[in-house]
């Protein structure tokens with residue numbers, strides 16, 4: 336307060352209280368001498384949200400880990416230079432600083448593995464922050480309602496869809512009200528309708544609690560200009576390369592191949608729990624060279640539909656006919672030979688020590704991916720351990736493993752997730768080439784780019800328990 340002419344005058348200019356500050360932050364990998372980023376200096380004040388942009392491999396996730404103090408420097412994989420201050424205090428890596436929270440890029444790796452239900456999973460971060468058991472239920476219910484997951488609280492976390500899981504992690508991170516939050520691709524698994532709602536929830540929570548946050552996300556999934564700051568990683572010009580233009584290998588989509596039904600789905604119904612239909616009366620068909628996109632809100636049954644067609648689970652009613660044969664008359668190996676499934680969580684594909692060995696296994700089973708290894712940019716990664724790949728590379732490996740030569744039908748569950756412009760172009764080229772060979776493609780997606788690139792594709796929109 337200033338004193339002026341005998342009156343007390345309140346200074347209305349808001350004070351900027353700094354939450355996070357970096358000075359000349361740099362990160363290198365000593366093994367190969369590669370610099371991930373360097374000379375990064377910025378500040379975030381209370382109530383501010385910043386956008387982190389940069390192409391694949393530019394260090395967004397590693398920056399997030401470093402800013403939250405989670406970099407396992409003892410593992411010897413990184414050299415960090417410069418300083419990070421949180422609330423004015425120097426942040427040491429590995430010191431488990433109170434007051435930071437992170438949403439990991441891969442929601443499947445953020446599950447605690449300790450709790451039986453979603454309610455208990457959400458109670459876990461509150462327990463760790465010392466909230467009393469009496470206060471917990473009302474906090475959990477409030478955030479569950481905000482993230483539209485109240486109906487899931489009694490369920491086991493292992494049964495959630497990708498988007499439902501992402502919402503649980505975001506609720507769990509927001510409810511402990513950390514001073515600084517890093518969101519690593521929080522929208523990748525979230526459906527079209529809920530994305531803007533989620534960003535509103537995050538930004539208003541940051542403002543109300545006086546915290547600060549950084550959000551690393553693909554620019555085509557959100558409104559960049561709604562952020563207070565932008566932090567750009569990668570070489571100048573890389574970031575702008577977000578629009579995918581023309582595929583390098585264009586193929587005339589199967590116009591030369593006589594049309595024949597590859598897949599017919601007739602009046603399909605499915606329930607995980609009695610009286611709660613996930614799919615009901617779902618019918619469609621796919622012919623040679625057809626590309627059909629499946630969309631719909633989180634939890635509407637897209638992945639379930641994929642599992643049904645791949646013969647992993649059995650329908651309650653209806654028929655699935657593959658190349659003229661009902662799949663309930665086919666042996667498991669016959670379905671696996673004819674149907675390729677690239678999973679939403681690509682980590683579930685991986686079981687060998689190198690990318691080359693994963694591909695070799697597919698070849699031994701008679702479904703070699705052939706030219707798709709190169710088309711998907713995996714030829715330069717053959718000696719790498721599959722778990723060392725980025726999420727984008729894991730997705731492309733999952734796609735290659737699905738593309739085996741005998742596969743007539745390919746089901747791709749969110750294939751373009753995590754892909755920058757180059758990865759997206761490779762995926763699109765592979766899809767066009769597969770269709771050109773007369774394979775039928777059922778592609779589950781929340782990626783607006785894919786709908787632009789295939790304007791003539793069939794679209795199946797699932798809503799809860801029905802199809803329109």
Ligand SMILES: Nc1ncnc2c1ncn2[C@@H]1O[C@H](COP(=O)(O)OP(=O)(O)OP(=O)(O)O)[C@@H](O)[C@H]1O
Nearest residue numbers: 494495496497498499607633634635636637638639
């Ligand atoms: N084993 C299970 N037991 C009970 N419910 C399940 C099980 N597996 C999935 N579900 C539920 O079935 C519904 C459909 O799940 P599915 O994974 O098919 O959704 P989705 O459309 O793929 O969603 P997303 O866009 O989030 O990936 C969800 O509400 C999910 O929680």
Ligand SMILES: [Mg+2]
Nearest residue numbers: 496497638679
């Ligand atoms: Mg899914």
